[in-house]
Amino acid sequence: MSTDERTSFRLPVRNDADLMTVRQRVRGLSQEQGFGLVQQTKLVTAASELARNTLIHGGGGSVTVELSTDGDGRTGITLVFSDEGPGIPDIALALRDGYSTAGGLGMGLSGSKRLVDDFEVETTPGEGTAVTATLWSGPPLNGRR
Amino acid sequence: MTDDSPTGNAPRTVARVLRDRSEQIAQRWADLPLFQAVFTVTRDEAVEACHSVLESLAQVAETGRVDDIEAPGFGTIRQQLAAMSASRSRSGLSVGQIDREVGALGAAPVEILEREAEDADGRDVLLARLLWTELLSTFRVVVIETTLQENREIVDRQRQQLMEMGTPVIKLWDRLVAVPLIGMLDSARSQVVMENLLEAIVEHNANMAILDITGVPTVDSLVAQHLMKTVASARLMGADCVISGIRPAIAQTIVQLGLDLGPVTTRATLADALELALERQNTNVQGLPPRA
Numbered sequence: 200m201s202t203d204e205r206t207s208f209r210l211p212v213r214n215d216a217d218l219m220t221v222r223q224r225v226r227g228l229s230q231e232q233g234f235g236l237v238q239q240t241k242l243v244t245a246a247s248e249l250a251r252n253t254l255i256h257g258g259g260g261s262v263t264v265e266l267s268t269d270g271d272g273r274t275g276i277t278l279v280f281s282d283e284g285p286g287i288p289d290i291a292l293a294l295r296d297g298y299s300t301a302g303g304l305g306m307g308l309s310g311s312k313r314l315v316d317d318f319e320v321e322t323t324p325g326e327g328t329a330v331t332a333t334l335w336s337g338p339p340l341n342g343r344r
Numbered sequence: 345m346t347d348d349s350p351t352g353n354a355p356r357t358v359a360r361v362l363r364d365r366s367e368q369i370a371q372r373w374a375d376l377p378l379f380q381a382v383f384t385v386t387r388d389e390a391v392e393a394c395h396s397v398l399e400s401l402a403q404v405a406e407t408g409r410v411d412d413i414e415a416p417g418f419g420t421i422r423q424q425l426a427a428m429s430a431s432r433s434r435s436g437l438s439v440g441q442i443d444r445e446v447g448a449l450g451a452a453p454v455e456i457l458e459r460e461a462e463d464a465d466g467r468d469v470l471l472a473r474l475l476w477t478e479l480l481s482t483f484r485v486v487v488i489e490t491t492l493q494e495n496r497e498i499v500d501r502q503r504q505q506l507m508e509m510g511t512p513v514i515k516l517w518d519r520l521v522a523v524p525l526i527g528m529l530d531s532a533r534s535q536v537v538m539e540n541l542l543e544a545i546v547e548h549n550a551n552m553a554i555l556d557i558t559g560v561p562t563v564d565s566l567v568a569q570h571l572m573k574t575v576a577s578a579r580l581m582g583a584d585c586v587i588s589g590i591r592p593a594i595a596q597t598i599v600q601l602g603l604d605l606g607p608v609t610t611r612a613t614l615a616d617a618l619e620l621a622l623e624r625q626n627t628n629v630q631g632l633p634p635r636a
Binding site: 247 | 528530561562563564565566568569592593594596597600601602603
């Protein structure tokens with residue numbers, strides 16, 4: 200898997216207007232990379248959820264968007280949302296459907312995980328959280344997953 | 345103001361130059377882009393505008409409040425400044441570029457003050473120059489403030505218009521209303537949608553409402569939560585809601601996200617929702633062929 204430096208970019212996640220920019224840029228990139236409409240919608244929706252988490256729970260942060268390719272010739276878009284907020288004390292609990300500390304539906308984190316192919320949460324209480332989500336342009340050819 | 349004050353005769357000197365040499369300065373200012381590009385119909389119009397700016401600056405100089413952006417002298421030209429800066433903004437200039445154009449007004453009065461240096465007390469002229477520089481700086485701030493205020497008003501107006509425009513409630517049939525939603529449904533907009541819908545339900549005595557989300561690009565958990573709150577409130581008012589315009593990609597995403605729209609009736613298109621609503625009302629539309 201190699202990363203194409205030219206197509207990676209970083210966007211701030213500081214307010215509601217930034218959320219709109221994140222959605223638009225992610226949608227634009229997935230269109231450019233030839234993602235199908237369903238894949239586009241899934242990625243943009245996951246980006247919207249994760250960006251809102253960064254804003255509401257992390258107190259704001261940023262997202263790095265990167266393109267990569269794998270051995271099967273598929274293109275992947277990786278989103279890394281990072282913040283320097285309070286961190287997540289119990290990841291298993293945070294990933295449970297319907298668990299929310301902000302009065303939402305509690306589907307943001309767990310739902311995003313289902314929308315993408317690869318999903319990882321790194322968090323240190325008191326230091327911040329980084330959520331990495333990757334969606335590939337097509338189904339895996341080697342029968343993975 | 346006496347000669348003992350730290351600025352001496354400077355306020356009077358500056359005010360006198362701005363008034364006595366008003367025509368001379370105005371003729372030079374009228375050729376600068378700040379005036380020339382704004383008053384394009386006739387040159388006289390630009391000269392006229394220069395005169396009113398000069399008179400306002402002379403008034404401020406006279407009162408000695410050259411560092412005060414709230415000085416009454418500026419009040420008379422605020423509207424004119426707003427129109428000028430709006431015109432320059434429309435030409436694509438940034439606030440910084442407009443500010444530079446305002447700064448260019450400084451040269452003409454300075455040259456006149458220096459020419460007068462030969463037949464006046466040197467210290468007096470120096471003080472007058474300092475005073476003019478300070479007055480111009482304050483004037484620049486006044487222009488920037490006016491420009492920003494103008495921009496803020498435009499943004500506020502547009503935000504207001506967008507909210508109103510984006511959320512019309514349409515009466516589709518007797519006791520049936522519909523809301524075609526367009527754009528992202530954030531918290532502020534969904535509040536407006538809900539208010540408009542509930543009012544329309546009362547006004548039209550509606551027992552059914554269709555929320556069409558064809559124009560909503562992304563349905564995430566927050567949008568879904570807003571939709572369900574709207575549906576629940578409509579139901580409390582005695583109107584059943586149908587959500588229509590759920591595209592295939594959105595449907596798959598909603599399911600994978602794990603959102604449960606179970607309690608809400610949904611349809612793929614607005615036409616389907618209308619058909620359902622008419623069926624429920626037992627309305628038979630005469631003369632229309634049955635839908636394929």
